[in-house]
Amino acid sequence: MFEQLINWFPEWARPFIMPMITIGIVLQVNLGVCSYLILLERKLSAWMQDRIGPNRVGPWGLLQPVADMLKLLLKEDVIPGHVNKFLYVLAPGISVFTTMLAFAVVPFGPVPRNLSATDGQFPYIIAPGVDLGLVFIFAVTSLAVYGIILGGWASNNKYSALGAMRASAQVVSYEIPLGMSVVGLALLTGSMSIEKILLHQVDAGILGWNIWFQPLACVIFFAAAMAEAQRLPFDLSECEQELVGGWHTEYSAMKWGLFFLGEYTHVITISFLTSILFFGGWHLPWIAEPDSQYLGSTLVKVLVLLTKSFAFIIVIQMLRWTIPRFRFDQLMGLAWKVLIPLATLNVVCVMIVKQFHLNEWWLLPMSAGLFLGAGLIGTQSSRPFARKTLEPVAEAHGHHAHAH
Protein backbone atom coordinates (compact mmCIF):
# COMPACT_ATOMS: atom_id res chain seq x y z
CA MET A 1 0.00 0.00 0.00
CA PHE A 2 3.07 2.26 0.24
CA GLU A 3 4.25 1.41 -3.27
CA GLN A 4 3.42 4.83 -4.72
CA LEU A 5 5.37 6.54 -1.97
CA ILE A 6 8.38 4.26 -2.34
CA ASN A 7 8.52 4.60 -6.12
CA TRP A 8 8.58 8.35 -5.75
CA PHE A 9 12.08 8.09 -4.23
CA PRO A 10 15.25 7.39 -6.22
CA GLU A 11 16.29 3.79 -6.63
CA TRP A 12 19.05 3.79 -4.00
CA ALA A 13 16.80 5.23 -1.28
CA ARG A 14 13.90 2.82 -1.73
CA PRO A 15 15.02 0.07 0.72
CA PHE A 16 15.21 2.64 3.51
CA ILE A 17 11.69 4.05 3.25
CA MET A 18 9.69 1.31 4.95
CA PRO A 19 12.17 0.82 7.82
CA MET A 20 12.14 4.58 8.41
CA ILE A 21 8.33 4.68 8.54
CA THR A 22 8.30 1.68 10.88
CA ILE A 23 10.96 3.16 13.12
CA GLY A 24 9.02 6.41 13.29
CA ILE A 25 5.80 4.65 14.26
CA VAL A 26 7.48 2.35 16.78
CA LEU A 27 9.38 5.19 18.44
CA GLN A 28 6.36 7.44 18.79
CA VAL A 29 4.05 4.68 19.97
CA ASN A 30 6.69 3.44 22.37
CA LEU A 31 7.12 6.89 23.95
CA GLY A 32 3.38 7.31 24.40
CA VAL A 33 2.85 3.78 25.66
CA CYS A 34 5.73 4.07 28.14
CA SER A 35 4.36 7.22 29.71
CA TYR A 36 0.91 5.71 30.00
CA LEU A 37 2.34 2.47 31.37
CA ILE A 38 3.85 4.52 34.16
CA LEU A 39 0.42 5.97 34.86
CA LEU A 40 -1.06 2.48 34.73
CA GLU A 41 1.54 1.19 37.15
CA ARG A 42 0.84 4.04 39.57
CA LYS A 43 -2.89 3.43 39.31
CA LEU A 44 -2.49 -0.32 39.66
CA SER A 45 -0.31 0.03 42.75
CA ALA A 46 -2.86 2.44 44.19
CA TRP A 47 -5.71 0.02 43.60
CA MET A 48 -3.77 -2.80 45.22
CA GLN A 49 -3.12 -0.67 48.28
CA ASP A 50 -6.71 0.65 48.52
CA ARG A 51 -5.66 4.07 47.35
CA ILE A 52 -6.96 6.11 44.43
CA GLY A 53 -3.75 7.10 42.71
CA PRO A 54 -3.13 10.12 40.50
CA ASN A 55 -6.52 11.70 39.77
CA ARG A 56 -5.96 15.44 39.66
CA VAL A 57 -4.64 16.05 36.13
CA GLY A 58 -7.43 15.57 33.64
CA PRO A 59 -10.32 13.12 33.97
CA TRP A 60 -9.28 10.16 36.17
CA GLY A 61 -5.73 11.52 36.05
CA LEU A 62 -5.38 10.63 32.38
CA LEU A 63 -3.26 13.69 31.64
CA GLN A 64 -0.80 12.85 34.41
CA PRO A 65 1.83 11.52 31.94
CA VAL A 66 1.71 14.85 30.09
CA ALA A 67 2.28 16.71 33.32
CA ASP A 68 5.08 14.34 34.28
CA MET A 69 6.74 14.76 30.93
CA LEU A 70 6.49 18.54 31.12
CA LYS A 71 7.95 18.43 34.60
CA LEU A 72 10.86 16.28 33.47
CA LEU A 73 11.53 18.58 30.53
CA LEU A 74 11.31 21.83 32.48
CA LYS A 75 13.21 20.70 35.55
CA GLU A 76 16.73 21.93 36.09
CA ASP A 77 19.07 19.33 34.67
CA VAL A 78 21.69 19.17 37.40
CA ILE A 79 25.10 17.82 36.52
CA PRO A 80 26.96 17.56 39.82
CA GLY A 81 30.49 18.96 39.92
CA HIS A 82 32.15 15.73 40.92
CA VAL A 83 31.05 13.55 38.01
CA ASN A 84 32.80 12.41 34.88
CA LYS A 85 30.74 14.56 32.53
CA PHE A 86 31.22 12.62 29.30
CA LEU A 87 30.25 9.23 30.73
CA TYR A 88 27.56 10.81 32.89
CA VAL A 89 25.78 12.22 29.86
CA LEU A 90 26.48 9.14 27.75
CA ALA A 91 24.96 6.60 30.17
CA PRO A 92 21.24 7.44 29.82
CA GLY A 93 21.67 7.55 26.06
CA ILE A 94 23.14 4.05 26.02
CA SER A 95 20.36 2.83 28.27
CA VAL A 96 17.62 4.02 25.92
CA PHE A 97 19.53 3.22 22.74
CA THR A 98 20.13 -0.43 23.58
CA THR A 99 16.59 -1.16 24.72
CA MET A 100 15.15 0.53 21.63
CA LEU A 101 17.59 -1.32 19.41
CA ALA A 102 16.52 -4.64 20.89
CA PHE A 103 12.97 -3.94 19.73
CA ALA A 104 14.21 -3.83 16.11
CA VAL A 105 13.89 -7.59 15.62
CA VAL A 106 10.67 -8.04 17.58
CA PRO A 107 7.65 -8.40 15.29
CA PHE A 108 4.61 -6.47 16.49
CA GLY A 109 2.11 -7.83 14.02
CA PRO A 110 1.67 -10.42 11.26
CA VAL A 111 4.93 -10.11 9.34
CA PRO A 112 4.25 -10.84 5.62
CA ARG A 113 5.87 -14.10 4.56
CA ASN A 114 7.45 -12.97 1.32
CA LEU A 115 8.57 -9.54 2.40
CA SER A 116 10.95 -7.39 0.43
CA ALA A 117 12.02 -3.92 1.45
CA THR A 118 10.63 -2.28 -1.66
CA ASP A 119 7.26 -3.91 -2.33
CA GLY A 120 5.38 -1.46 -0.14
CA GLN A 121 3.97 -3.96 2.34
CA PHE A 122 4.01 -2.78 5.93
CA PRO A 123 6.59 -5.06 7.57
CA TYR A 124 5.36 -4.98 11.24
CA ILE A 125 8.99 -5.34 12.25
CA ILE A 126 11.80 -2.83 11.96
CA ALA A 127 14.47 -5.25 10.77
CA PRO A 128 12.83 -8.15 8.95
CA GLY A 129 14.66 -11.35 8.18
CA VAL A 130 17.28 -11.28 10.93
CA ASP A 131 18.07 -14.97 11.23
CA LEU A 132 19.89 -14.50 14.53
CA GLY A 133 17.06 -12.49 16.09
CA LEU A 134 17.26 -14.17 19.49
CA VAL A 135 21.02 -13.80 19.71
CA PHE A 136 20.73 -10.20 18.57
CA ILE A 137 18.27 -9.40 21.35
CA PHE A 138 20.40 -10.95 24.07
CA ALA A 139 23.54 -9.33 22.71
CA VAL A 140 21.94 -5.90 22.62
CA THR A 141 20.06 -6.04 25.91
CA SER A 142 23.19 -7.13 27.71
CA LEU A 143 24.78 -3.97 26.35
CA ALA A 144 22.20 -2.09 28.44
CA VAL A 145 24.26 -2.89 31.48
CA TYR A 146 26.89 -0.52 30.08
CA GLY A 147 24.47 2.32 30.60
CA ILE A 148 24.02 1.27 34.20
CA ILE A 149 27.69 0.70 34.94
CA LEU A 150 28.76 3.92 33.25
CA GLY A 151 26.02 5.87 35.00
CA GLY A 152 26.94 4.42 38.38
CA TRP A 153 30.65 4.89 37.87
CA ALA A 154 30.50 8.35 36.36
CA SER A 155 28.24 9.59 39.18
CA ASN A 156 31.16 9.24 41.59
CA ASN A 157 28.81 8.35 44.40
CA LYS A 158 28.94 5.32 46.65
CA TYR A 159 25.25 4.51 46.28
CA SER A 160 25.54 4.70 42.51
CA ALA A 161 28.67 2.58 42.48
CA LEU A 162 27.04 -0.05 44.70
CA GLY A 163 23.94 -0.10 42.52
CA ALA A 164 26.00 -0.39 39.36
CA MET A 165 28.08 -3.24 40.79
CA ARG A 166 24.99 -5.12 41.85
CA ALA A 167 23.41 -4.53 38.47
CA SER A 168 26.41 -5.80 36.55
CA ALA A 169 26.69 -8.97 38.64
CA GLN A 170 22.95 -9.52 38.28
CA VAL A 171 22.77 -8.96 34.54
CA VAL A 172 25.82 -11.14 33.86
CA SER A 173 24.30 -13.94 35.93
CA TYR A 174 20.81 -13.76 34.47
CA GLU A 175 22.09 -13.55 30.92
CA ILE A 176 22.87 -17.27 31.10
CA PRO A 177 19.43 -18.66 32.06
CA LEU A 178 17.84 -16.15 29.70
CA GLY A 179 19.86 -17.46 26.79
CA MET A 180 19.65 -21.10 27.82
CA SER A 181 15.87 -21.02 28.20
CA VAL A 182 15.30 -20.18 24.54
CA VAL A 183 17.89 -22.59 23.13
CA GLY A 184 15.16 -25.24 23.35
CA LEU A 185 12.89 -23.11 21.18
CA ALA A 186 15.63 -22.67 18.62
CA LEU A 187 16.15 -26.43 18.54
CA LEU A 188 12.45 -27.15 18.21
CA THR A 189 11.93 -24.59 15.45
CA GLY A 190 15.25 -25.08 13.71
CA SER A 191 15.77 -21.33 13.57
CA MET A 192 16.92 -18.44 15.74
CA SER A 193 14.74 -15.99 13.84
CA ILE A 194 11.93 -14.65 16.00
CA GLU A 195 9.65 -14.37 12.97
CA LYS A 196 10.25 -18.00 12.08
CA ILE A 197 9.62 -19.14 15.66
CA LEU A 198 6.35 -17.19 15.54
CA LEU A 199 5.31 -18.62 12.17
CA HIS A 200 6.21 -22.13 13.30
CA GLN A 201 3.74 -21.84 16.17
CA VAL A 202 1.11 -20.14 14.05
CA ASP A 203 1.18 -22.90 11.43
CA ALA A 204 0.87 -25.58 14.11
CA GLY A 205 -2.25 -24.05 15.70
CA ILE A 206 -2.96 -23.52 19.40
CA LEU A 207 -1.59 -26.96 20.30
CA GLY A 208 1.66 -25.95 18.63
CA TRP A 209 2.31 -23.00 20.93
CA ASN A 210 5.67 -23.41 22.56
CA ILE A 211 4.16 -23.09 26.04
CA TRP A 212 2.97 -26.73 25.71
CA PHE A 213 6.45 -28.02 25.02
CA GLN A 214 8.53 -25.57 27.03
CA PRO A 215 6.50 -24.44 30.06
CA LEU A 216 9.56 -24.56 32.30
CA ALA A 217 11.57 -22.54 29.79
CA CYS A 218 8.77 -19.98 29.78
CA VAL A 219 8.95 -19.55 33.56
CA ILE A 220 12.75 -19.36 33.48
CA PHE A 221 12.68 -16.90 30.58
CA PHE A 222 10.12 -14.67 32.30
CA ALA A 223 11.98 -14.61 35.62
CA ALA A 224 15.38 -14.08 34.03
CA ALA A 225 14.03 -11.37 31.74
CA MET A 226 12.54 -9.52 34.70
CA ALA A 227 15.91 -9.70 36.43
CA GLU A 228 17.56 -8.48 33.25
CA ALA A 229 15.21 -5.51 33.12
CA GLN A 230 15.90 -4.69 36.80
CA ARG A 231 12.25 -5.01 37.69
CA LEU A 232 11.06 -5.85 41.17
CA PRO A 233 11.51 -8.39 42.77
CA PHE A 234 14.95 -8.20 41.19
CA ASP A 235 15.60 -4.46 41.32
CA LEU A 236 18.50 -4.64 43.73
CA SER A 237 20.51 -2.22 41.69
CA GLU A 238 18.19 0.68 42.38
CA CYS A 239 16.42 -0.43 45.55
CA GLU A 240 15.24 2.82 47.05
CA GLN A 241 15.31 1.65 50.64
CA GLU A 242 19.02 0.85 50.70
CA LEU A 243 20.66 2.73 47.87
CA VAL A 244 18.52 5.90 47.57
CA GLY A 245 18.20 5.50 43.81
CA GLY A 246 21.04 3.11 43.01
CA TRP A 247 22.88 4.00 39.88
CA HIS A 248 20.58 6.91 39.02
CA THR A 249 20.92 8.62 42.40
CA GLU A 250 22.75 11.59 40.88
CA TYR A 251 20.54 11.90 37.82
CA SER A 252 17.74 14.39 37.49
CA ALA A 253 15.23 15.73 34.99
CA MET A 254 15.20 14.21 31.52
CA LYS A 255 18.39 12.18 31.99
CA TRP A 256 16.65 10.33 34.78
CA GLY A 257 13.58 10.14 32.57
CA LEU A 258 15.64 8.45 29.85
CA PHE A 259 16.71 5.73 32.29
CA PHE A 260 13.08 5.20 33.13
CA LEU A 261 12.12 5.14 29.47
CA GLY A 262 14.78 2.51 28.87
CA GLU A 263 13.45 0.40 31.72
CA TYR A 264 9.89 0.52 30.44
CA THR A 265 10.92 -0.19 26.87
CA HIS A 266 12.71 -3.22 28.25
CA VAL A 267 9.51 -4.33 29.98
CA ILE A 268 7.58 -3.94 26.73
CA THR A 269 10.21 -5.94 24.85
CA ILE A 270 10.07 -8.72 27.45
CA SER A 271 6.30 -8.90 27.22
CA PHE A 272 6.36 -9.02 23.42
CA LEU A 273 9.06 -11.71 23.48
CA THR A 274 7.19 -13.85 26.00
CA SER A 275 3.97 -13.71 24.01
CA ILE A 276 5.76 -14.30 20.70
CA LEU A 277 8.15 -17.03 21.78
CA PHE A 278 5.80 -19.03 23.99
CA PHE A 279 2.20 -17.96 23.38
CA GLY A 280 1.89 -18.02 19.62
CA GLY A 281 2.34 -14.32 18.92
CA TRP A 282 -0.65 -12.97 16.96
CA HIS A 283 -2.26 -16.41 16.69
CA LEU A 284 -5.62 -17.01 18.31
CA PRO A 285 -7.73 -19.99 17.26
CA TRP A 286 -10.63 -19.18 14.87
CA ILE A 287 -10.13 -15.42 15.21
CA ALA A 288 -6.58 -14.86 14.03
CA GLU A 289 -5.47 -17.88 11.99
CA PRO A 290 -2.78 -17.66 9.30
CA ASP A 291 -5.40 -18.13 6.56
CA SER A 292 -8.04 -15.76 7.93
CA GLN A 293 -8.53 -13.15 5.22
CA TYR A 294 -11.60 -11.20 6.37
CA LEU A 295 -11.67 -7.43 6.35
CA GLY A 296 -9.47 -6.03 9.11
CA SER A 297 -7.95 -9.42 9.92
CA THR A 298 -4.49 -7.83 9.97
CA LEU A 299 -5.66 -5.29 12.53
CA VAL A 300 -7.17 -8.09 14.61
CA LYS A 301 -3.87 -9.97 14.51
CA VAL A 302 -2.00 -6.90 15.69
CA LEU A 303 -4.55 -6.41 18.45
CA VAL A 304 -4.27 -10.04 19.54
CA LEU A 305 -0.50 -9.72 19.88
CA LEU A 306 -0.84 -6.38 21.68
CA THR A 307 -3.40 -7.86 24.08
CA LYS A 308 -1.16 -10.80 24.90
CA SER A 309 1.80 -8.50 25.49
CA PHE A 310 -0.34 -6.16 27.56
CA ALA A 311 -1.39 -9.06 29.75
CA PHE A 312 2.26 -9.81 30.47
CA ILE A 313 2.97 -6.16 31.18
CA ILE A 314 0.12 -6.23 33.71
CA VAL A 315 1.56 -9.39 35.29
CA ILE A 316 5.00 -7.78 35.55
CA GLN A 317 3.51 -4.66 37.13
CA MET A 318 1.38 -6.65 39.55
CA LEU A 319 4.37 -8.76 40.55
CA ARG A 320 6.21 -5.56 41.40
CA TRP A 321 3.68 -4.69 44.07
CA THR A 322 3.18 -8.27 45.23
CA ILE A 323 6.54 -9.86 45.92
CA PRO A 324 9.17 -8.42 48.24
CA ARG A 325 12.66 -7.84 46.89
CA PHE A 326 15.15 -10.71 46.89
CA ARG A 327 18.23 -10.52 49.07
CA PHE A 328 21.38 -10.40 46.96
CA ASP A 329 22.57 -13.88 47.90
CA GLN A 330 19.07 -15.21 47.17
CA LEU A 331 19.18 -13.48 43.81
CA MET A 332 22.51 -15.02 42.90
CA GLY A 333 21.43 -18.37 44.33
CA LEU A 334 18.29 -18.33 42.23
CA ALA A 335 20.29 -17.73 39.07
CA TRP A 336 23.22 -20.07 39.63
CA LYS A 337 21.67 -22.86 41.67
CA VAL A 338 18.18 -23.01 40.21
CA LEU A 339 17.64 -21.31 36.88
CA ILE A 340 20.89 -22.22 35.11
CA PRO A 341 20.81 -25.96 35.96
CA LEU A 342 17.11 -26.13 35.14
CA ALA A 343 17.56 -24.34 31.82
CA THR A 344 20.49 -26.58 30.93
CA LEU A 345 18.55 -29.75 31.77
CA ASN A 346 15.65 -28.40 29.76
CA VAL A 347 17.92 -28.04 26.73
CA VAL A 348 19.13 -31.59 27.31
CA CYS A 349 15.51 -32.79 27.29
CA VAL A 350 14.88 -31.06 23.96
CA MET A 351 18.07 -32.60 22.57
CA ILE A 352 16.94 -36.07 23.65
CA VAL A 353 13.55 -35.60 22.02
CA LYS A 354 15.07 -34.33 18.77
CA GLN A 355 17.85 -36.91 18.67
CA PHE A 356 15.63 -39.93 19.20
CA HIS A 357 12.74 -38.51 17.15
CA LEU A 358 10.34 -38.82 20.05
CA ASN A 359 6.95 -37.16 20.04
CA GLU A 360 7.32 -33.50 21.03
CA TRP A 361 4.62 -33.93 23.65
CA TRP A 362 7.14 -35.87 25.74
CA LEU A 363 8.57 -32.45 26.57
CA LEU A 364 5.55 -31.52 28.68
CA PRO A 365 5.99 -34.31 31.28
CA MET A 366 9.76 -33.81 31.08
CA SER A 367 9.40 -30.11 31.98
CA ALA A 368 6.98 -30.94 34.77
CA GLY A 369 9.42 -33.57 36.04
CA LEU A 370 12.29 -31.08 36.06
CA PHE A 371 10.17 -28.54 37.92
CA LEU A 372 9.02 -31.04 40.53
CA GLY A 373 12.55 -32.38 40.87
CA ALA A 374 13.82 -28.89 41.57
CA GLY A 375 11.15 -28.46 44.23
CA LEU A 376 12.13 -31.77 45.80
CA ILE A 377 15.79 -30.75 45.93
CA GLY A 378 14.71 -27.45 47.45
CA THR A 379 13.06 -29.23 50.38
CA GLN A 380 16.23 -31.25 51.05
CA SER A 381 18.84 -28.51 50.74
CA SER A 382 20.03 -26.66 53.83
CA ARG A 383 19.40 -22.98 54.11
CA PRO A 384 22.44 -20.71 54.42
CA PHE A 385 21.37 -18.98 57.62
CA ALA A 386 19.97 -21.98 59.48
CA ARG A 387 21.74 -22.63 62.77
CA LYS A 388 24.25 -25.39 62.19
CA THR A 389 24.34 -26.94 65.68
CA LEU A 390 21.46 -27.72 67.97
CA GLU A 391 23.76 -27.61 71.01
CA PRO A 392 24.13 -23.95 72.06
CA VAL A 393 27.79 -22.95 72.08
CA ALA A 394 27.32 -20.82 75.19
CA GLU A 395 26.56 -23.92 77.32
CA ALA A 396 30.20 -24.99 77.73
CA HIS A 397 31.12 -21.51 78.89
CA GLY A 398 28.26 -21.44 81.41
CA HIS A 399 29.32 -24.77 82.84
CA HIS A 400 32.87 -23.51 83.18
CA ALA A 401 31.72 -20.46 85.10
CA HIS A 402 29.59 -22.62 87.37
CA ALA A 403 32.55 -24.80 88.34
CA HIS A 404 34.45 -21.85 89.73
Add this chain to the structure above:
Amino acid sequence: MPINPKDIEWVEEPAMNFWESTYLPAVFDGLRTTGQHVADFHPVTEFYPEQKPNLPSHYRGVHRLNRDDKGRVKCVACMMCATACPARCIDIVAQDAPKDDPHWADRDKFPKSFVIDELKCIYCGMCEEACPVDSIELTNIFDLTGMTRQEMMFDKEKLLSVFDQTKDTVGNPIRTHKGKLGHASDFTDLHTLGPATTVRADDRSAKANSAGVIE
Protein backbone atom coordinates in the same frame (compact mmCIF):
# COMPACT_ATOMS: atom_id res chain seq x y z
CA MET B 1 27.55 -12.11 82.85
CA PRO B 2 26.67 -14.47 80.02
CA ILE B 3 23.04 -15.33 79.48
CA ASN B 4 22.08 -18.73 80.83
CA PRO B 5 21.67 -20.92 77.74
CA LYS B 6 18.50 -22.31 79.26
CA ASP B 7 16.99 -18.86 78.98
CA ILE B 8 17.70 -18.61 75.28
CA GLU B 9 14.89 -19.72 73.08
CA TRP B 10 16.07 -20.37 69.56
CA VAL B 11 13.53 -19.73 66.88
CA GLU B 12 14.36 -21.90 63.92
CA GLU B 13 13.52 -20.94 60.39
CA PRO B 14 10.64 -23.27 59.53
CA ALA B 15 11.49 -25.92 56.97
CA MET B 16 10.02 -25.26 53.55
CA ASN B 17 7.61 -27.81 52.22
CA PHE B 18 7.62 -29.04 48.65
CA TRP B 19 5.41 -26.36 47.09
CA GLU B 20 7.06 -23.55 49.03
CA SER B 21 10.47 -24.52 47.73
CA THR B 22 9.24 -24.24 44.15
CA TYR B 23 8.48 -20.50 44.66
CA LEU B 24 5.56 -20.40 42.25
CA PRO B 25 2.58 -21.12 44.58
CA ALA B 26 3.68 -18.26 46.82
CA VAL B 27 3.85 -15.97 43.82
CA PHE B 28 0.35 -16.91 42.71
CA ASP B 29 -0.89 -16.58 46.29
CA GLY B 30 0.47 -13.04 46.42
CA LEU B 31 -1.00 -12.21 43.05
CA ARG B 32 -4.38 -13.44 44.26
CA THR B 33 -4.22 -11.13 47.26
CA THR B 34 -3.25 -8.07 45.26
CA GLY B 35 -5.65 -9.02 42.48
CA GLN B 36 -8.50 -9.21 44.95
CA HIS B 37 -7.75 -5.67 46.08
CA VAL B 38 -7.88 -4.48 42.47
CA ALA B 39 -11.09 -6.38 41.72
CA ASP B 40 -12.82 -5.51 44.99
CA PHE B 41 -11.76 -1.90 45.19
CA HIS B 42 -12.65 0.04 48.32
CA PRO B 43 -10.37 3.06 48.56
CA VAL B 44 -9.73 4.55 51.96
CA THR B 45 -8.31 7.76 50.55
CA GLU B 46 -9.92 11.05 51.55
CA PHE B 47 -9.91 13.94 49.08
CA TYR B 48 -8.42 16.25 51.66
CA PRO B 49 -8.95 19.87 50.68
CA GLU B 50 -12.47 19.20 49.41
CA GLN B 51 -13.34 16.55 51.96
CA LYS B 52 -12.40 17.39 55.53
CA PRO B 53 -11.42 14.54 57.80
CA ASN B 54 -13.92 13.48 60.43
CA LEU B 55 -11.79 14.02 63.51
CA PRO B 56 -12.64 12.56 66.91
CA SER B 57 -13.56 14.99 69.65
CA HIS B 58 -10.38 14.22 71.57
CA TYR B 59 -8.24 15.39 68.66
CA ARG B 60 -5.58 17.82 69.86
CA GLY B 61 -5.41 20.88 67.63
CA VAL B 62 -5.27 24.63 68.20
CA HIS B 63 -6.00 25.83 71.76
CA ARG B 64 -8.91 27.92 72.91
CA LEU B 65 -9.62 29.82 76.10
CA ASN B 66 -13.15 29.15 77.31
CA ARG B 67 -15.53 31.80 78.57
CA ASP B 68 -17.64 31.41 81.67
CA ASP B 69 -21.40 32.07 81.88
CA LYS B 70 -20.82 35.86 82.12
CA GLY B 71 -18.65 35.89 79.02
CA ARG B 72 -15.45 36.52 80.99
CA VAL B 73 -12.35 34.44 80.39
CA LYS B 74 -12.57 31.37 82.59
CA CYS B 75 -8.85 31.33 83.23
CA VAL B 76 -7.89 32.18 86.81
CA ALA B 77 -4.22 32.69 85.98
CA CYS B 78 -3.08 29.87 88.25
CA MET B 79 -0.11 29.06 85.98
CA MET B 80 -0.85 25.33 86.14
CA CYS B 81 -0.82 24.98 82.37
CA ALA B 82 2.36 26.98 81.98
CA THR B 83 3.97 24.76 84.62
CA ALA B 84 2.76 21.55 83.01
CA CYS B 85 3.73 22.57 79.52
CA PRO B 86 6.72 20.48 78.40
CA ALA B 87 7.44 22.80 75.50
CA ARG B 88 7.28 25.97 77.65
CA CYS B 89 5.17 27.70 75.07
CA ILE B 90 2.61 29.30 77.42
CA ASP B 91 3.31 32.73 78.83
CA ILE B 92 0.86 34.18 81.36
CA VAL B 93 0.87 37.51 83.13
CA ALA B 94 -1.64 37.50 85.99
CA GLN B 95 -3.48 40.47 87.41
CA ASP B 96 -5.56 40.87 90.58
CA ALA B 97 -9.22 41.22 89.80
CA PRO B 98 -10.42 44.78 90.54
CA LYS B 99 -12.25 44.52 93.88
CA ASP B 100 -14.61 47.44 93.32
CA ASP B 101 -15.77 46.21 89.91
CA PRO B 102 -18.99 44.13 90.32
CA HIS B 103 -18.12 42.39 87.04
CA TRP B 104 -15.12 40.71 88.69
CA ALA B 105 -16.65 40.46 92.21
CA ASP B 106 -16.35 36.67 92.49
CA ARG B 107 -12.85 36.40 91.05
CA ASP B 108 -9.43 36.84 92.61
CA LYS B 109 -7.20 36.82 89.56
CA PHE B 110 -7.44 36.85 85.83
CA PRO B 111 -4.81 36.76 83.07
CA LYS B 112 -3.70 40.18 81.93
CA SER B 113 -2.00 38.56 79.00
CA PHE B 114 -2.08 34.94 77.92
CA VAL B 115 0.15 34.01 74.98
CA ILE B 116 0.65 30.56 73.47
CA ASP B 117 3.39 30.08 70.89
CA GLU B 118 1.61 27.73 68.51
CA LEU B 119 4.89 27.00 66.73
CA LYS B 120 6.60 25.82 69.91
CA CYS B 121 3.59 23.84 71.09
CA ILE B 122 3.81 20.09 70.62
CA TYR B 123 0.03 19.64 71.04
CA CYS B 124 0.38 17.13 73.85
CA GLY B 125 -2.70 18.32 75.75
CA MET B 126 -0.93 18.60 79.11
CA CYS B 127 -2.28 22.13 79.61
CA GLU B 128 -5.81 20.86 79.16
CA GLU B 129 -5.14 18.12 81.72
CA ALA B 130 -3.61 20.58 84.16
CA CYS B 131 -6.26 23.30 84.00
CA PRO B 132 -8.31 23.23 87.25
CA VAL B 133 -11.15 25.33 85.83
CA ASP B 134 -11.46 23.78 82.36
CA SER B 135 -10.43 27.00 80.73
CA ILE B 136 -7.79 25.95 78.25
CA GLU B 137 -8.92 23.32 75.78
CA LEU B 138 -7.62 21.90 72.52
CA THR B 139 -9.94 22.11 69.54
CA ASN B 140 -9.84 19.96 66.42
CA ILE B 141 -8.60 22.77 64.19
CA PHE B 142 -5.50 21.27 62.62
CA ASP B 143 -4.86 23.26 59.44
CA LEU B 144 -3.17 26.23 61.06
CA THR B 145 -1.10 28.45 58.82
CA GLY B 146 0.65 31.77 59.24
CA MET B 147 2.96 33.97 57.23
CA THR B 148 5.11 35.16 60.15
CA ARG B 149 6.25 33.77 63.47
CA GLN B 150 4.62 36.73 65.22
CA GLU B 151 1.29 35.71 63.72
CA MET B 152 1.55 32.32 65.39
CA MET B 153 1.83 33.80 68.91
CA PHE B 154 -1.80 33.45 69.95
CA ASP B 155 -2.78 36.01 72.60
CA LYS B 156 -5.79 36.05 74.90
CA GLU B 157 -8.15 37.78 72.44
CA LYS B 158 -7.27 35.38 69.67
CA LEU B 159 -7.67 32.34 71.93
CA LEU B 160 -11.06 33.64 73.10
CA SER B 161 -12.11 34.18 69.50
CA VAL B 162 -11.14 30.57 68.76
CA PHE B 163 -13.59 29.64 71.52
CA ASP B 164 -16.30 31.81 69.97
CA GLN B 165 -15.70 30.17 66.60
CA THR B 166 -15.56 26.58 67.76
CA LYS B 167 -18.00 26.33 70.66
CA ASP B 168 -20.94 25.43 68.43
CA THR B 169 -19.08 23.23 65.97
CA VAL B 170 -19.24 19.44 65.87
CA GLY B 171 -16.41 17.85 67.79
CA ASN B 172 -15.64 20.88 69.95
CA PRO B 173 -18.41 20.95 72.55
CA ILE B 174 -18.08 22.97 75.71
CA ARG B 175 -16.92 20.12 77.84
CA THR B 176 -17.98 21.28 81.28
CA HIS B 177 -20.94 23.14 82.65
CA LYS B 178 -20.19 22.49 86.27
CA GLY B 179 -19.93 25.65 88.35
CA LYS B 180 -19.11 29.04 87.10
CA LEU B 181 -15.54 28.20 86.25
CA GLY B 182 -15.23 24.49 86.46
CA HIS B 183 -15.08 21.71 89.01
CA ALA B 184 -12.17 23.23 90.92
CA SER B 185 -14.03 26.49 91.60
CA ASP B 186 -16.52 24.72 93.89
CA PHE B 187 -13.89 23.67 96.40
CA THR B 188 -13.94 25.81 99.50
CA ASP B 189 -10.84 24.21 100.93
CA LEU B 190 -8.39 22.06 99.08
CA HIS B 191 -8.07 18.33 99.60
CA THR B 192 -4.81 16.86 100.62
CA LEU B 193 -3.16 15.97 97.37
CA GLY B 194 -1.07 12.87 97.47
CA PRO B 195 2.15 12.94 95.51
CA ALA B 196 2.35 11.01 92.29
CA THR B 197 4.72 8.43 93.74
CA THR B 198 4.29 6.39 96.90
CA VAL B 199 5.86 7.99 99.94
CA ARG B 200 5.91 7.18 103.62
CA ALA B 201 2.87 8.45 105.55
CA ASP B 202 5.04 10.73 107.70
CA ASP B 203 6.61 12.35 104.64
CA ARG B 204 5.86 16.04 104.51
CA SER B 205 4.67 15.86 100.93
CA ALA B 206 1.98 13.37 101.96
CA LYS B 207 0.52 15.89 104.42
CA ALA B 208 0.79 18.93 102.22
CA ASN B 209 -2.40 20.93 101.63
CA SER B 210 -1.79 21.30 97.96
CA ALA B 211 0.85 20.03 95.66
CA GLY B 212 3.97 22.06 95.74
CA VAL B 213 3.35 23.79 99.04
CA ILE B 214 6.33 22.95 101.17
CA GLU B 215 6.85 24.59 104.54
